[in-house]
Amino acid sequence: MKSRQSRRRLRLITGSIAASAAIVLTAAVPASAAEYSINAQLNCAGSLFEGDTFRPHSAGGASIQLTRHDWWKDNWALRTGLRVPSGAQTTGSLEFSPASREVHRYRTTSGNTTIPSGSYAVNARVNTNANGGCVLWPPSFEAKLNL
Amino acid sequence: MRRKSLGAAMALIGVMAVSGCSSEEPEARSGVLTNAEYVSSYQKIAREFTQELPEGVSLPETPPALDGDNIGEGNAAAGAYFFWSCAWQDVYLSSADPVARATALAELREFPRTDWALRYWDDPGDVWGATLDAAELGDLTDLRAFYEADCGHYRSEVGR
Numbered sequence: 001m002k003s004r005q006s007r008r009r010l011r012l013i014t015g016s017i018a019a020s021a022a023i024v025l026t027a028a029v030p031a032s033a034a035e036y037s038i039n040a041q042l043n044c045a046g047s048l049f050e051g052d053t054f055r056p057h058s059a060g061g062a063s064i065q066l067t068r069h070d071w072w073k074d075n076w077a078l079r080t081g082l083r084v085p086s087g088a089q090t091t092g093s094l095e096f097s098p099a100s101r102e103v104h105r106y107r108t109t110s111g112n113t114t115i116p117s118g119s120y121a122v123n124a125r126v127n128t129n130a131n132g133g134c135v136l137w138p139p140s141f142e143a144k145l146n147l
Numbered sequence: 148m149r150r151k152s153l154g155a156a157m158a159l160i161g162v163m164a165v166s167g168c169s170s171e172e173p174e175a176r177s178g179v180l181t182n183a184e185y186v187s188s189y190q191k192i193a194r195e196f197t198q199e200l201p202e203g204v205s206l207p208e209t210p211p212a213l214d215g216d217n218i219g220e221g222n223a224a225a226g227a228y229f230f231w232s233c234a235w236q237d238v239y240l241s242s243a244d245p246v247a248r249a250t251a252l253a254e255l256r257e258f259p260r261t262d263w264a265l266r267y268w269d270d271p272g273d274v275w276g277a278t279l280d281a282a283e284l285g286d287l288t289d290l291r292a293f294y295e296a297d298c299g300h301y302r303s304e305v306g307r
Contacts, residue, residue: 036269043217049179052219053267056274058289085229086299087211117278117289118296119229121219 039068039142042078042126044134050083051122057147062091062106062115064122068142069098071135077127078141082106082120089123091115098141120147178220185213188223196227198261199254204234204305211300221267226300228263233301236294240287255279 034057042049064080078098081089091106105113126139180188189210196206210226232255239251259268259275270276278289301307 034272047217048215049217050213050215050219050222052221052225053269054225055269056278056293058274058278059292084299085211085225085297086301086303087213088299090296116296117292119293121222121225 034147036145036147037067037142038122038145039140040122040124041138041140042124044126044128044138045132046126046128048123048125051124054085054119054121055145055147056119057115057117059114059117061113061146062120063103063146064094064106064143065103065146066098066101066141066143070140071137072098072126072139073128073131073135075129075131076139077129078124079127080122080124082115083123084118084120090118093123095127098139103146115147180218180220180223181216182213182218185218185223186210188220189226192224192227196231198228198231198257200231201234201238201251206230207300207304221263224263225267228258228261229297230301230304232258233294233298234305236290236298237301237305237307239282240291240294252279252283 036055038051038053040049040051062082066078069078076098077095079093079095081093082091083089090108092109092111094104094106096102096104106115107113108115122145186209190208193206193208200206206227207230210223213222235251235254239248239255242248242251256276256279258264259270259273278293281288282290
């Protein structure tokens with residue numbers, strides 16, 4: 001147990017150094033054809049992170065459900081959207097508490113919950129609510145992404 | 148003793164941070180780029196790009212515009228590989244020549260096997276393959292939808 005804690009601490013430290021003012025990303029392990037486990041470390045000052053793993057989506061809805069969060073201040077929120085290869089975020093931004101374990105559905109910028117077919121990567125940032133700066137390590141989250 | 152352990156840990160961390168390796172998360176990618184690095188990385192990739200483009204098409208000088216300085220490193224190559232894919236999607240969707248369409252389809256089927264896709268394309272259900280299968284059988288609905296969603300940068304560069 002102690003060994004696991006040590007490894008985790010080491011990983012977090014590594015993340016904070018590699019991120020220095022920025023971010024570390026994300027491994028993706030699909031649980032099914034359309035559900036992916038994602039994780040990310042975000043910038044403590046609230047800078048946008050533009051993920052680089054693209055996933056095809058064949059119409060229907062898209063959602064994100066957080067399963068874990070670490071090193072977030074109480075009044076911070078996660079803001080996330082989906083981006084196509086041309087660089088445009090084609091969904092509106094979802095913003096919610098990282099403590100939420102609800103399913104949050106992405107919507108197009110016109111409010112539609114049907115997301116067009118296409119290839120999508122995740123945009124994510126912390127809304128620091130004018131209270132930036134790390135708690136100790138960069139804030140991180142794990143989530144299920146459904147496309 | 149504790150200080151000695153901390154020193155050893157910091158040395159190890161230094162190595163890991165530089166190499167980007169983690170025995171715990173072999174798939175994890177820690178690289179982020181500033182906007183300037185993103186553009187220069189794309190330009191280097193574009194100069195060395197080996198995938199064949201349709202006749203008369205070349206990669207643009209600049210990648211799709213992205214905001215900020217926390218850009219996942221795979222986005223630089225994504226700009227080139229999606230442009231390449233979009234060029235062949237365009238051929239497939241617009242050409243009446245069966246030879247040209249067969250060439251385009253073969254190129255599009257290569258997409259998931261490219262160096263970029265092997266690291267940054269996540270499609271365990273083979274949605275892309277199913278889209279191409281449907282197109283080959285005459286149903287272009289999904290391929291057109293992908294072209295519409297994915298190829299804004301290509302269309303603006305070639306004026307389509």
